[in-house]
Amino acid sequence: xxxxxxxxLIGADPGATxxxxxxxxxxxxxxxxxxxxxxxxxxxxxxxxxxxxxMAPLRSGRxxxxxxxxxxxxxxxxxxxxxxxxxxxxxxxTLAREVVAHVEAEPDSxxxxxxxxxxxxxxxxxxxxxxxxxxxxxxxYAQSCWLRGHYVPHLVIQTSRGPVTVLILRHEQVxxxxxxxxxxxxxxxxxxxxxxxxxxxxxxxxxxDIARQMQHQVHWLADAP
Amino acid sequence: MRNSEPGSPVSSIxxxxxxxxxxxxxxxxxxxxxxxxxxxxxWLARDRSIAEDIVQEALLRAWRSRDxxxxxxxxxxxxxxxxxxxxxxxxxxxxxxxxxLDEALDTQASPGFPEPGGELxxxxxxIMRLPIQYREPLILQVVGGFSTEEIARELxxxxxxxxxRLFRARNKLRVICGLAAAPDAAARESLP
Numbered sequence: 473x474x475x476x477x478x479x480x481l482i483g484a485d486p487g488a489t490x491x492x493x494x495x496x497x498x499x500x501x502x503x504x505x506x507x508x509x510x511x512x513x514x515x516x517x518x519x520x521x522x523x524x525x526x527m528a529p530l531r532s533g534r535x536x537x538x539x540x541x542x543x544x545x546x547x548x549x550x551x552x553x554x555x556x557x558x559x560x561x562x563x564x565x566t567l568a569r570e571v572v573a574h575v576e577a578e579p580d581s582x583x584x585x586x587x588x589x590x591x592x593x594x595x596x597x598x599x600x601x602x603x604x605x606x607x608x609x610x611x612x613y614a615q616s617c618w619l620r621g622h623y624v625p626h627l628v629i630q631t632s633r634g635p636v637t638v639l640i641l642r643h644e645q646v647x648x649x650x651x652x653x654x655x656x657x658x659x660x661x662x663x664x665x666x667x668x669x670x671x672x673x674x675x676x677x678x679x680x681d682i683a684r685q686m687q688h689q690v691h692w693l694a695d696a697p
Numbered sequence: 698m699r700n701s702e703p704g705s706p707v708s709s710i711x712x713x714x715x716x717x718x719x720x721x722x723x724x725x726x727x728x729x730x731x732x733x734x735x736x737x738x739x740w741l742a743r744d745r746s747i748a749e750d751i752v753q754e755a756l757l758r759a760w761r762s763r764d765x766x767x768x769x770x771x772x773x774x775x776x777x778x779x780x781x782x783x784x785x786x787x788x789x790x791x792x793x794x795x796x797x798l799d800e801a802l803d804t805q806a807s808p809g810f811p812e813p814g815g816e817l818x819x820x821x822x823x824i825m826r827l828p829i830q831y832r833e834p835l836i837l838q839v840v841g842g843f844s845t846e847e848i849a850r851e852l853x854x855x856x857x858x859x860x861x862r863l864f865r866a867r868n869k870l871r872v873i874c875g876l877a878a879a880p881d882a883a884a885r886e887s888l889p
Binding site: 476479480483484485486506510513516517518519521523524525653654657 | 739744745746787820821825836838845859860863864867871874879880
């Protein structure tokens with residue numbers, strides 16, 4: 473066994489041993505030292521992997537210079553203002569959270585595979601002041617749900633990216649599109665002719681195309697309650 | 698919660714639906730494995746939400762094919778393999794890393810983790826930064842406990858290619874820990 477072969481084996485699995493490797497290490501101090509180092513490193517790697525990845529910001533390898541510290545301080549101040557501005561400007565901090573909580577509370581909604589009947593659709597839309605253009609065979613779940621003091625249509629629509637939950641929120645105004653990622657779901661809330669529409673999907677992905685479709689396919693009735 | 702089937706043990710993991718008595722053992726098994734599967738998926742995907750989705754999907758797949766598990770003692774590698782494949786499917790579908798590393802690293806720190814500046818902290822981030830072709834076999838080996846041959850089968854690589862990737866993964870981490878990089882004999886060859 474050559475040193476290269478020995479180091480490949482050691483580097484790949486520091487804990488492993490074979491007769492050929494042991495024979496080589498008995499006569500090669502450098503490779504033996506390499507194994508000691510790699511075993512020590514491997515113990516650290518195992519400790520590092522004992523828990524899921526932490527999400528703390530990565531520290532720079534170099535100590536920060538004075539101007540960097542000032543830049544960092546300035547960034548923090550600016551970021552604080554930005555956060556404050558966003559906080560003040562956005563319509564409701566809790567809307568997205570309540571939408572997510574509502575969908576989480578109805579886990580079976582994602583699982584529906586049967587088409588919703590016309591009667592089921594009518595019940596889901598009852599009192600919501602909307603009509604839908606969406607092809608009924610794409611709708612797999614339709615309920616009228618109590619959310620924020622109103623009954624809102626809760627739909628799950630089969631799309632090319634999988635099932636997407638749609639909540640039609642006639643009584644919730646948002647000024648602009650906002651997105652969120654929570655509880656393993658990606659969501660957006662977009663303004664609509666009256667109120668807003670929330671869309672959620674599991675995992676990551678782009679919902680804007682579907683949101684645009686929904687904005688066109690939801691018709692807001694004038695005689696809404 | 699998501700993607701579970703009404704009445705299945707998997708749905709009881711997140712949805713509170715009681716399992717049938719006959720399926721109680723597999724339900725308990727899947728539930729008991731969930732934290733470990735999540736850790737495994739988290740290191741692969743580098744994003745907790747995606748990892749949760751992967752694990753949920755994997756548990757559902759495991760539940761559907763529960764009859765294939767003849768030996769409960771083999772459940773761990775069986776489930777880890779399902780999780781890895783689920784991650785690979787997601788990765789292939791997206792054809793890119795789903796979350797940028799900066800995005801992942803900018804997320805709020807979890808309490809109890811190593812402090813910035815510590816060797817373990819640096820090492821954890823170095824592992825996060827490893828390209829998937831090096832990170833994946835390393836996670837399979839260290840977290841999953843798979844042998845070189847098992848990793849080779851799972852990744853459809855030769856055993857030599859797996860050894861090279863594992864060597865390179867550790868060699869990169871060696872440098873992070875202040876040690877000199879070992880000569881990479883396979884560097885002259887193309888990446889396996």
